[in-house]
Amino acid sequence: MKVPALTARRLLAGTAAVVAALGITxxxxxxxxxxxxxxxxxxxxxxxxxxxxxAVGRGNGTxxxxxxxxxxxxxxxxxxxxxxxxxxxxxxxAGHQLGAAAGRDTAVKPSVVNIAPGATAHxxxxxxxxxxxxxxxxxxxxxxxxxxxxxxxxxxxAYDFSSCTTATPVYLNVEAIQRGTxxxx
Numbered sequence: 001m002k003v004p005a006l007t008a009r010r011l012l013a014g015t016a017a018v019v020a021a022l023g024i025t026x027x028x029x030x031x032x033x034x035x036x037x038x039x040x041x042x043x044x045x046x047x048x049x050x051x052x053x054x055a056v057g058r059g060n061g062t063x064x065x066x067x068x069x070x071x072x073x074x075x076x077x078x079x080x081x082x083x084x085x086x087x088x089x090x091x092x093x094a095g096h097q098l099g100a101a102a103g104r105d106t107a108v109k110p111s112v113v114n115i116a117p118g119a120t121a122h123x124x125x126x127x128x129x130x131x132x133x134x135x136x137x138x139x140x141x142x143x144x145x146x147x148x149x150x151x152x153x154x155x156x157x158a159y160d161f162s163s164c165t166t167a168t169p170v171y172l173n174v175e176a177i178q179r180g181t182x183x184x185x
Contacts, residue, residue: 042114045072045080045148052146052157054125055182064130069182070123070146070157070174074115082177084110084149086123090141090163090172091156098141099164102172110149110176122182124175127161131171136164149177 055069070088074080088102105126113121132138141163147154164171 042079042081044150045074045076045082045115047146047148047151047153047155049074049076049080050148050155051075052144052155054144054157054159055122058183059127061129064128066127066129068125068127070125070144071120071181072115072122072148072177073120074117077117079114079116081112081114082121082149083112085176086149086174087145087147087151087154088125088172088174089145090159090161091143091145092139093142097145098139099136100167100170100172102174103170105173105175108175108178113177113179120181121177121179123177124182126173128169128171128173131169132162132164136166136169136171138162139165 051073053071055071059066059068061067070086072082072086085104089100090098092098102125105124108124115121139162141159141161144157144159145154146157
């Protein structure tokens, strides 16, 4: 059976339209999938994203130690996350580290903590007062140098406690980052 020329052209045009529509739909679906996966990916918080401080007024003591919330506020315009232990050390006015960097208190297991813009997460900072003795040659610190977990750039937080200048003993410990503001241990 012979198909009239006009019908053949319509059939060909219709087939081309269907193929083109499938191509556009496939491309649109791929673009949408890419957009959704990019939108659902939350970046790690960097030192530049964060404001960090010790909540001195919320410190709680135990025998020989005081626990302070070390607060991390997201100052950026996007949600970011922290996961793990911050790197913490006291520094003097010249920017030199005083004593050993903080040890890790493993009482809290690390987990991903998303921090919305303007929101705060925290870590507990243990200051071991009995370790800061004449044998460690104490000196007033100027501030803390705080590295977000797995980052190589730090931010600074106000801190003027007496700090050891010798490599031992370790007189600071930090827990893994936790949701919300700290209340002190």
